């Protein structure tokens with residue numbers, strides 16, 4: 001584990017990211033010096049079920065973004081001492097905010113300035129005054145797209161499971177939850193046995209389909225509340241909330257058998273594969289150390305490999 005998992009740092013991301021966010025109301029930050037108008041927008045957006053906040057002071061924008069973490073920024077252009085265009089330009093220098101949708105909402109009539117606003121990091125320009133209906137529909141459409149993109153970024157391309165970064169985030173989330181609720185969960189590292197041979201014998205494309213078949217098993221056979229990610233090439237990480245080690249062990253053995261029973265075909269040759277898994281359970285460790293759990297699951301996986309593969313060790 002080259003990069004240690006800093007739980008406390010990841011926790012800061014929890015509220016804003018990870019799957020639970022899907023069902024959450026869209027978060028819109030309004031930055032405008034006109035207080036009455038801001039309240040009007042806020043009212044309209046809240047009326048449409050969104051979570052709208054106002055930041056009247058552009059100087060506080062960055063810190064407000066960090067705490068509120070909006071899906072979309074509604075930005076005025078002409079504000080005393082500040083230009084929304086410059087704000088947008090500088091926001092795009094922050095890696096974290098390069099993807100944040102910025103919709104300018106301004107009375108600016110100068111076309112050159114409008115175009116400049118779009119050229120400098122704005123995604124859309126809406127001229128004031130705007131009807132509530134139009135505001136709501138523009139904002140909702142863009143926020144929706146933003147969420148979908150964020151969901152895609154969290155997924156591994158080959159399998160559709162959570163990718164490495166996001167399964168680790170999910171682990172941090174689960175650690176915090178288990179600490180808060182005094183609950184138990186298990187972490188499983190799974191790895192396909194002798195996978196290099198599969199590639200060498202049947203080709204990379206067939207190897208890919210084996211990986212996908214295992215992901216499909218993981219997706220369909222684990223509980224809906226379990227989280228699964230592709231940790232590396234042919235290595236998977238599963239998080240099982242509310243699951244003690246013996247239950248996780250049964251679950252994994254069942255998966256192991258189901259995977260071993262799958263038959264793959266390549267140019268008339270039928271073959272099958274096996275997997276090994278290592279389990280670590282939070283009941284055995286200090287939860288502040290999510291990293292320890294991962295290391296222990298990994299050690300258990302290596303013990304399973306050493307012990308002859310096609311087995312689960314807890």
Ligand code: GH3
Pocket residue numbers: 158191192193194195196197199203204205206207208211232233234305309
């Ligand atoms: P072990 O039983 O010890 O796990 O042996 P192994 O051969 O599975 O392990 P090793 O780490 O030596 O090889 C893993 C192989 O997985 C090597 C790599 O080419 C292959 N691999 C990694 N990612 C992918 C992928 O996305 N698609 C395919 N087809 N192969 C992959």
Ligand code: MG
Pocket residue numbers: 032033034076077078079
């Ligand atoms: Mg203004």
Ligand code: MG
Pocket residue numbers: 191192193194195196234
């Ligand atoms: Mg392997």
Ligand code: MG
Pocket residue numbers: 191192234235
């Ligand atoms: Mg491996």
